[in-house]
Amino acid sequence: KAGVTQTPRYLIKTRGQQVTLSCSPISGHRSVSWYQQTPGQGLQFLFEYFSETQRNKGNFPGRFSGRQFSNSRSEMNVSTLELGDSALYLCASSPRTGVGNYGYTFGSGTRLTVV
């Protein structure tokens, strides 16, 4: 079956712009989590969506937002881009959420470069 699909794979944006990243989870998976990966901070949790509702949020500014659609596809948006937002953004798909969630499958990520 198809894995987690993230688009686009690479993006170059200018400071102050905004960007939208997309994630299509594995078919049947209803939970989508987003992570930011940087060399200095490692993998940092951004947020999780389950059944179109944000279930969890990490410690990121309000410039980072997301949403999930009825088909479980998710998007994350970053407004007013800063140089420090340059990172690999990873999406993880899971069949469930919370205590019953034992399956996290990652996509290949979107490499965002802010110049």
Add this chain to the structure above:
Amino acid sequence: GESVGLHLPTLSVQEGDNSIINCAYSNSASDYFIWYKQESGKGPQFIIDIRSNMDKRQGQRVTVLLNKTVKHLSLQIAATQPGDSAVYFCAERGRSNDYKLSFGAGTTVTVRA
């Protein structure tokens, strides 16, 4: 607070030898742990997981050991191959962090031919 960390940022291993990658965690309430492998240009790939009610789990060429007394997790790779060169992350989750996955900093494993 909770944190998940790896003891060594890098590990160099001779091809054919066994590798041991270590991870220390601080949240004694964590109930589930995962090891991921990340190759260059790719997302993390699931290797093996273990629940807190177990102390050992084996997969193909890999074994995960969990020592809850000292809050230590390790990944053992048998007969390390060049394709095992990657960054390895441990991750944990538990009720105290609402079952979000928290990741360690990663260990870069380099296999010498």
